[in-house]
Amino acid sequence: MTRRITVVLYGLLCIIILFSLSPLAAFLNVALGRGLEGASTVPGAAFSNFLAQIPLSTILRSLEFTLLQSLVSTAVAVVIGLPGAWFVARFRFVGRKTLLALAAVPFCFPPILVILAFILYYGKEGLLSSVISLLFGSHRQYQGFLYSFWGLVMVHAFYNFPIVVHQISALWMRIPETQKEAAKTLGAGPLRAFRTGTLPWLLPGIAQAAGLIFLYCFFSFTTVLVFGGKVGTTIEVEIYYALHYQSNYALVLVLSMVETMCALLGILLLTRTQGRTQRTLRNFGRAQELRSPKGLQRLFIVIYGIFIVFFFIGPLLSIAIEAFRVPSPVGRATKFGLDNFERLVSGFQAPLLEAILSTVRLSGLAAILATITGIIASLALFFAEKRNQQGVLPKLIEVLQWLPMAVSSAIFAYGWLFLSSDRVVSSALVLAQAVIAWPFVSRALHASLRAIDPQVREAARTLGASPLRAFMTIELRTILPSVAAAAAFAFSITAGDVNVPLMLGMGEVETLPLLLYRLTAAYRFNEACAAGLILGIMTGFVFFLKEKVIDVA
Amino acid sequence: MSLELQHVRVMRGSFSLEADFSLQSGKVLVILGPSGCGKTTLLRAIAGLERIQRGQIILDGVRIDRLPTEKRHIGFVFQDLALFEQMRVKDNIGYSLKVHHEDKQQIQERTALLAHRFKIEHLLNRYPSELSGGERQRVAFARSLASSPSLMLLDEPLSALDAPLRREMRRFIRLQLAEGHLTAIHVTHDVEEAVDLADEIIVMRDGAVVGYGTMEELEQRPASGWLARFMNLGLVLPVTNIVAGRASDTLEVETHAGTVLSIPNRASLDISRLSKDKTCLYVPLAATDISESHSDRNIRARILRKIHSASHISKLVLMITGIENYYFEFPLGSHHTEILQEGKEIEISVDTERCQLLPEEPFALDDVVQPVSG
Numbered sequence: 001m002t003r004r005i006t007v008v009l010y011g012l013l014c015i016i017i018l019f020s021l022s023p024l025a026a027f028l029n030v031a032l033g034r035g036l037e038g039a040s041t042v043p044g045a046a047f048s049n050f051l052a053q054i055p056l057s058t059i060l061r062s063l064e065f066t067l068l069q070s071l072v073s074t075a076v077a078v079v080i081g082l083p084g085a086w087f088v089a090r091f092r093f094v095g096r097k098t099l100l101a102l103a104a105v106p107f108c109f110p111p112i113l114v115i116l117a118f119i120l121y122y123g124k125e126g127l128l129s130s131v132i133s134l135l136f137g138s139h140r141q142y143q144g145f146l147y148s149f150w151g152l153v154m155v156h157a158f159y160n161f162p163i164v165v166h167q168i169s170a171l172w173m174r175i176p177e178t179q180k181e182a183a184k185t186l187g188a189g190p191l192r193a194f195r196t197g198t199l200p201w202l203l204p205g206i207a208q209a210a211g212l213i214f215l216y217c218f219f220s221f222t223t224v225l226v227f228g229g230k231v232g233t234t235i236e237v238e239i240y241y242a243l244h245y246q247s248n249y250a251l252v253l254v255l256s257m258v259e260t261m262c263a264l265l266g267i268l269l270l271t272r273t274q275g276r277t278q279r280t281l282r283n284f285g286r287a288q289e290l291r292s293p294k295g296l297q298r299l300f301i302v303i304y305g306i307f308i309v310f311f312f313i314g315p316l317l318s319i320a321i322e323a324f325r326v327p328s329p330v331g332r333a334t335k336f337g338l339d340n341f342e343r344l345v346s347g348f349q350a351p352l353l354e355a356i357l358s359t360v361r362l363s364g365l366a367a368i369l370a371t372i373t374g375i376i377a378s379l380a381l382f383f384a385e386k387r388n389q390q391g392v393l394p395k396l397i398e399v400l401q402w403l404p405m406a407v408s409s410a411i412f413a414y415g416w417l418f419l420s421s422d423r424v425v426s427s428a429l430v431l432a433q434a435v436i437a438w439p440f441v442s443r444a445l446h447a448s449l450r451a452i453d454p455q456v457r458e459a460a461r462t463l464g465a466s467p468l469r470a471f472m473t474i475e476l477r478t479i480l481p482s483v484a485a486a487a488a489f490a491f492s493i494t495a496g497d498v499n500v501p502l503m504l505g506m507g508e509v510e511t512l513p514l515l516l517y518r519l520t521a522a523y524r525f526n527e528a529c530a531a532g533l534i535l536g537i538m539t540g541f542v543f544f545l546k547e548k549v550i551d552v553a
Numbered sequence: 554m555s556l557e558l559q560h561v562r563v564m565r566g567s568f569s570l571e572a573d574f575s576l577q578s579g580k581v582l583v584i585l586g587p588s589g590c591g592k593t594t595l596l597r598a599i600a601g602l603e604r605i606q607r608g609q610i611i612l613d614g615v616r617i618d619r620l621p622t623e624k625r626h627i628g629f630v631f632q633d634l635a636l637f638e639q640m641r642v643k644d645n646i647g648y649s650l651k652v653h654h655e656d657k658q659q660i661q662e663r664t665a666l667l668a669h670r671f672k673i674e675h676l677l678n679r680y681p682s683e684l685s686g687g688e689r690q691r692v693a694f695a696r697s698l699a700s701s702p703s704l705m706l707l708d709e710p711l712s713a714l715d716a717p718l719r720r721e722m723r724r725f726i727r728l729q730l731a732e733g734h735l736t737a738i739h740v741t742h743d744v745e746e747a748v749d750l751a752d753e754i755i756v757m758r759d760g761a762v763v764g765y766g767t768m769e770e771l772e773q774r775p776a777s778g779w780l781a782r783f784m785n786l787g788l789v790l791p792v793t794n795i796v797a798g799r800a801s802d803t804l805e806v807e808t809h810a811g812t813v814l815s816i817p818n819r820a821s822l823d824i825s826r827l828s829k830d831k832t833c834l835y836v837p838l839a840a841t842d843i844s845e846s847h848s849d850r851n852i853r854a855r856i857l858r859k860i861h862s863a864s865h866i867s868k869l870v871l872m873i874t875g876i877e878n879y880y881f882e883f884p885l886g887s888h889h890t891e892i893l894q895e896g897k898e899i900e901i902s903v904d905t906e907r908c909q910l911l912p913e914e915p916f917a918l919d920d921v922v923q924p925v926s927g
Binding site for chain 2: 184185
């Protein structure tokens with residue numbers, strides 16, 4: 001890499017740092033200003049006034065609920081996901097690829113869509129209720145459980161368990177059986193042999209998946225907003241209430257700081273285990289051969305498959321069914337057709353087309369911005385690491401990459417809103433979503449860059465390629481498919497995001513997730529399903545393309 | 554008998570393995586064969602890590618093939634050693650004793666004894682990641698011996714070591730096996746290692762046992778041309794014609810190189826049914842010599858490479874005239890090496906009394922050859 005390019009890269013990186021941190025600074029500035037507003041000029045009194053706006057009980061209550069629901073949801077997700085990870089890692093069976101593909105759901109299906117699916121399936125009038133009434137003869141047997149603590153936990157666990165299946169199976173596949181077998185030859189029974197020969201290698205992977213799910217549940221917003229109302233609110237929801245209904249910036253500031261500090265602990269766990277997991281993957285390298293399940297193993301796989309289809313795939317399928325089911329008066333036969341779509345396209349206010357267009361326009365812009373930023377950041381991090389692994393710059397970029405995991409999306413959204421002179425909501429939306437999405441792009445590209453064998457580049461150099469040419473033909477050529485994949489991923493994230501639009505309280509622009517949220521809130525479930533199906537197809541298709549690009553590469 | 558495998562069959566997908574042999578107590582059997590021939594699978598089947606479809610495995614008079622691995626009382630040293638990286642060396646060695654609920658004092662004493670025997674006392678508090686390749690080998694070996702197994706199984710444990718360390722560890726393993734009067738099966742694809750360690754050798758190919766015996770027995774009757782070539786036991790020459798000799802118990806064999814040799818008919822051969830393509834002439838190394846005079850009955854060869862060393866075995870790498878892609882390694886001994894120069898044509902004289910016809914591939918002549926016993 002020539003010095004001039006490095007200088008340009010670092011210059012751009014400074015802009016990215018400013019781009020990512022400025023909304024935080026803007027929010028801090030405004031929140032502190034408004035928090036101290038109206039106080040006397042005596043500094044002590046201003047501070048007292050600031051503190052008076054912060055109800056400690058609200059913070060403690062929401063913190064306790066956030067931690068409790070995140071921990072329980074994470075534990076349940078791990079328990080559901082672990083058997084799946086084992087089956088996928090070790091056995092060849094029908095549905096194995098489908099089980100792996102479910103990992104895409106948390107990434108390409110926005111939470112609002114999954115919420116809708118759960119309402120339609122587990123709700124009092126849902127499909128499960130119909131099945132129970134068929135079995136027991138009355139709807140009264142089933143009261144529904146969604147709007148409770150365990151309902152919330154279940155939605156979180158089922159939304160996130162595919163992450164456990166995907167991440168842990170990828171690790172488990174590479175852990176050789178020899179250590180477990182060695183323990184057996186030394187007299188250990190199956191459980192002890194597993195504890196000695198497999199579990200120590202698996203634990204960092206479990207911790208990593210659990211850390212990631214914990215963070216997702218910790219920052220859960222829409223799900224808690226919909227299901228948690230009666231039992232409690234998370235910090236993220238409290239921030240939303242404080243911003244929208246109380247305009248209490250002092251409370252928002254403190255809540256977001258508490259949230260960030262807790263999230264940093266989770267991130268610390270993630271980064272510490274990440275190294276060990278990557279080392280395990282690198283050291284063991286090749287995946288172990290899959291085998292056909294036998295006897296009890298086959299039975300367990302079948303039971304697990306039924307469990308997943310019934311509890312997880314069922315809700316998702318109900319979206320497709322409900323999208324085409326035309327609501328009819330009680331007693332009339334159920335009719336299927338395109339009426340729900342028609343109502344969204346040609347009915348009163350007909351919001352669908354406009355919502356699709358604004359989603360494509362705004363999310364497309366945010367994804368492009370996130371991709372460019374991510375490319376620059378990943379290259380800068382890659383070259384900075386090559387020069388000095390322990391340097392400040394690589395550390396700073398690493399920290400920045402975790403920003404969306406540690407900071408409330410409300411802070412990004414409002415930060416940008418405060419920064420734009422004419423308070424244009426849509427530009428704040430694009431910028432906030434870009435800040436949230438670029439670290440995902442950067443992390444994916446950086447992983448691809450790191451995976452390139454340095455000897456290939458050295459081989460190019462020995463064959464006469466200049467440093468720039470070697471970079472163009474090896475690094476750049478190798479990561480191009482990853483760029484396309486990461487851009488698709490960024491689009492999936494931004495197109496499905498409902499948090500930022502909700503936080504911004506957007507009135508003038510309607511995106512698909514926002515439309516979906518409003519239709520759900522208005523109990524227009526069938527139309528919500530039609531809109532949800534389109535959103536799901538859109539993000540799912542982009543995600544599918546991403547996977548294909550990776551396959552081809 | 555210490556170990557007996559009776560008509561054992563193991564299936565892995567489309568791969569099938571058959572084995573039927575026995576091993577006396579205190580002997581070291583080496584299973585030798587190219588990659589993918591099934592030697593590791595056979596070892597794993599004995600340990601219970603691979604299910605057998607048919608047959609019986611009997612260890613010290615007890616049928617063990619129905620027992621789970623942990624009940625077979627077998628020591629196994631894996632190719633990658635499979636040390637428990639999260640445990641210190643002492644905990645690795647004491648693992649099996651702990652599993653068998655031995656008391657703490659006994660575990661400590663046994664661990665100390667093995668550590669002393671394997672010269673790893675100073676490593677007991679270290680983790681496997683802090684050990685060198687040779688030290689890891691010793692720990693793996695000590696661990697597998699801790700609970701005094703009835704049978705030791707060694708699955709290419711030396712393959713990852715560099716040449717000098719491999720040689721040293723070979724001596725060490727042989728010494729330990731001999732001192733402990735241990736019955737052991739060692740798997741390798743290295744002929745030199747097999748010769749060095751074995752009391753008996755089994756040669757495997759494509760899931761079948763294609764050779765079995767001591768090294769001397771294999772040299773005398775290698776059972777196939779493939780085996781003789783694989784182990785470099787002697788010259789293996791394709792034949793173009795076989796006719797009955799003038800004497801009733803001899804055969805006139807014409808080789809590809811055009812040489813006609815009169816060899817004894819040791820087996821009852823039905824020449825009319827003998828396929829030349831499936832037959833080769835085996836000349837044991839001990840029956841060959843470099844000839845200084847010309848003869849039509851000599852085999853002509855060209856010296857490709859001359860390796861002359863005081864510390865290593867001096868040898869010639871020869872290309873036999875008339876045969877493509879066959880390079881024969883000929884130990885030099887006390888010959889006048891100054892006249893043997895690279896590129897020079899030489900002649901090899903053959904003691905025809907010790908030559909024999911063999912199937913080119915294992916079992917190819919089973920229907921026409923009945924080996925004469927003794």
